[in-house]
Amino acid sequence: xxxxxxxxxxxxxxxxxxxxxxxxxxxxxxxxxxxxxxxxxxxxxxxxxxxxxxxxxxxxxxxxxxxxxxxxxxxxxxxxxxxxxxxxxxxxxxxxxxxxxxxxxxxxxxxxxxxxxxxxxxxxxxxxxxxxxxxxxxxxxxxxxxxxxxxxxxxxxxxxxxxxxxxxxxxxxxxxxxxxxxxxxxxxxxxxxxxxxxxxxxxxxxxxxxxxxxxxxxxxxxxxxxxxxxxxxxxxxxxxxxxxxxxxxxxxxxxxxxxxxxxxxxxxxxxxxxxxxxxxxxxxxxxxxxxxx
Amino acid sequence: xxxxxxxxxxxxxxxxxxxxxxxxxxxxxxxxxxxxxxxxxxxxxxxxxxxxxxxxxxxxxxxxxxxxxxxxxxxxxxxxxxxxxxxxxxxxxxxxxxxxxxxxxxxxxxxxxxxxxxxxxxxxxxxxxxxxxxxxxxxxxxxxxxxxxxxxxxxxxxxxxxxxxxxxxxxxxxxxxxxxxxxxxxxxxxxxxxxxxxxxxxxxxxxxxxxxxxxxxxxxxxxxxxxxxxxxxxxxxxxxxxxxxxxxxxxxxxxxxxxxxxxxxxxxxxxxxxxxxxxxxxxxxxxxxxx
Numbered sequence: 001x002x003x004x005x006x007x008x009x010x011x012x013x014x015x016x017x018x019x020x021x022x023x024x025x026x027x028x029x030x031x032x033x034x035x036x037x038x039x040x041x042x043x044x045x046x047x048x049x050x051x052x053x054x055x056x057x058x059x060x061x062x063x064x065x066x067x068x069x070x071x072x073x074x075x076x077x078x079x080x081x082x083x084x085x086x087x088x089x090x091x092x093x094x095x096x097x098x099x100x101x102x103x104x105x106x107x108x109x110x111x112x113x114x115x116x117x118x119x120x121x122x123x124x125x126x127x128x129x130x131x132x133x134x135x136x137x138x139x140x141x142x143x144x145x146x147x148x149x150x151x152x153x154x155x156x157x158x159x160x161x162x163x164x165x166x167x168x169x170x171x172x173x174x175x176x177x178x179x180x181x182x183x184x185x186x187x188x189x190x191x192x193x194x195x196x197x198x199x200x201x202x203x204x205x206x207x208x209x210x211x212x213x214x215x216x217x218x219x220x221x222x223x224x225x226x227x228x229x230x231x232x233x234x235x236x237x238x239x240x241x242x243x244x245x246x247x248x249x250x251x252x253x254x255x256x257x258x259x260x261x262x263x264x265x266x267x268x269x270x271x272x273x274x275x276x277x278x279x280x281x282x283x284x285x286x287x288x289x290x291x292x293x
Numbered sequence: 294x295x296x297x298x299x300x301x302x303x304x305x306x307x308x309x310x311x312x313x314x315x316x317x318x319x320x321x322x323x324x325x326x327x328x329x330x331x332x333x334x335x336x337x338x339x340x341x342x343x344x345x346x347x348x349x350x351x352x353x354x355x356x357x358x359x360x361x362x363x364x365x366x367x368x369x370x371x372x373x374x375x376x377x378x379x380x381x382x383x384x385x386x387x388x389x390x391x392x393x394x395x396x397x398x399x400x401x402x403x404x405x406x407x408x409x410x411x412x413x414x415x416x417x418x419x420x421x422x423x424x425x426x427x428x429x430x431x432x433x434x435x436x437x438x439x440x441x442x443x444x445x446x447x448x449x450x451x452x453x454x455x456x457x458x459x460x461x462x463x464x465x466x467x468x469x470x471x472x473x474x475x476x477x478x479x480x481x482x483x484x485x486x487x488x489x490x491x492x493x494x495x496x497x498x499x500x501x502x503x504x505x506x507x508x509x510x511x512x513x514x515x516x517x518x519x520x521x522x523x524x525x526x527x528x529x530x531x532x533x534x535x536x537x538x539x540x541x542x543x544x545x546x547x548x549x550x551x552x553x554x555x556x557x558x559x560x561x562x563x564x565x566x567x568x569x570x571x572x573x574x575x576x577x578x579x580x581x582x583x584x
Contacts, residue, residue, distance in 0.1 A: 025387070029387065031387070031390055033329070033394070075565075077569070078565055078569040078572070079568060081572065082572055083527065085321075085327045085527060086523065086568070089519045089523055089527075090523070090564070090568070092519065093516065093520060093560070096561065097557045097558045097560075097561035099557075100555060100556070100557040100558050104552075104554040104558075204398060207329075207394045207397075207398055210391055210394060211391065211394075214388075243406060244406070246398055246399065247403070250398060251399075253391065253395045254374065254375065254392065254396070257379070257388050257391055257395075261382070261384055261385070
């Protein structure tokens with residue numbers, strides 16, 4: 001696999017994880033400071049199954065996503081009824097706990113050495129294909145009844161509850177969904193890098209993802225995708241400045257938050273533009289025909 | 294007797310967690326958001342304290358006071374860069390989150406860039422490192438931590454409950470608009486609260502540095518403070534105090550039983566179960582959303 005293809009594959013898989021952050025923050029307004037831990041869960045499930053058993057990749061992917069959702073369910077259960085801050089803090093603790101667990105159960109997980117020799121089964125086409133399916137599903141999800149409930153909760157939890165939305169249930173569902181997506185990306189990442197270690201999934205990674213989503217525009221799927229792509233590819237282009245990456249990134253995020261709080265894209269989606277353009281073409285004959293409406 | 298010894302160690306550790314949790318809770322109670330930049334302030338002040346100490350060979354007391362001042366200034370700067378404009382524009386609370394998390398990473402990264410990830414250690418401040426109190430052997434660092442924490446916390450409680458400033462801060466934690474109508478300068482009170490929180494963070498940072506070793510990863514200890522404030526009831530000052538002590542004692546006993554490596558796992562499980570059983574925390578009062 002060529003250099004560019006490999007960079008793009010990794011970026012695509014990271015984008016999936018960032019999409020899960022979009023489900024949490026952009027749609028539901030939940031903060032997860034330890035979302036990378038679910039990536040870790042997915043990656044380790046996939047890694048251990050792929051190395052120790054001869055299950056086909058599809059089965060392994062399904063099991064990892066299931067594990068991600070299960071752990072998200074267990075973590076989310078006590079905190080969805082409380083204020084948002086509790087989810088942020090508890091997921092932070094979960095992230096620490098997962099890393100500590102993996103480091104210490106060295107006979108099962110390989111400890112700090114991680115797991116080696118996972119077969120490489122990812123390529124750029126497969127990654128892009130999965131991402132495309134995910135984007136399609138999320139766009140539909142955003143416009144579904146459930147998605148609208150989520151957006152209502154993001155805007156105001158109390159009024160959402162007053163409108164008869166079961167807030168804890170929707171929050172838990174969104175959290176489980178996001179956990180599943182993150183685990184999927186972790187699983188694919190394990191198949192892509194062929195090597196996994198626990199330290200790569202700390203809270204810094206989760207905070208990075210939060211920043212990406214906010215720069216792009218927290219309410220826009222398109223914005224999330226664009227800024228995720230930029231921030232994933234930029235470090236590759238500007239390798240010389242890699243030391244200052246976090247500081248530059250922090251400066252960008254602070255500027256955006258202070259002067260463009262809606263992010264680069266606000267609430268606009270690419271599909272809105274497509275619809276508008278399509279609408280222009282559709283309306284013309286209708287006006288010309290003089291339809292009575 | 295052995296367990297009593299563990300209890301003493303746990304209380305010493307817990308008092309540091311309490312200081313971290315108090316600094317975190319002060320901000321939480323007035324602005325209603327989790328201040329993730331607290332860890333960054335802890336790390337930077339601990340490194341500045343190390344730098345001052347090694348350059349000028351200060352005494353322990355001078356160093357602590359200077360560090361607290363530095364932490365206060367730093368925290369004010371963080372407030373100015375990160376939250377001043379957001380507050381004036383009455384931004385969504387989510388933006389405060391992101392701003393504080395970003396500032397936290399940036400502060401930590403400044404330390405990584407300046408000192409790289411090498412470990413540093415403070416000089417040994419206390420000449421006989423251990424003292425015997427009856428049947429117990431207590432490290433002097435632990436005793437100092439406990440003592441200074443008690444002094445700092447008493448000072449904080451005095452300010453919060455006996456002075457006009459304290460009344461302003463506590464009123465602000467209830468309702469910003471009414472406080473403004475009462476003729477209190479909200480910006481000043483918030484700035485002062487940030488400075489108090491920064492001073493607490495700096496003291497805790499130096500303690501963590503003395504107790505373990507000085508690394509940029511020191512900001513991990515802010516998570517303990519956050520856990521402590523969850524246990525105590527988020528946004529509750531006395532809750533943060535008890536939560537810190539509880540977490541400290543708990544950690545020492547868990548480490549004794551299962552080893553240090555797995556401690557985060559058991560603390561996490563404990564706090565999950567605790568939240569299921571008693572979500573309102575030890576103190577029983579947490580900040581609730583109002584219409």
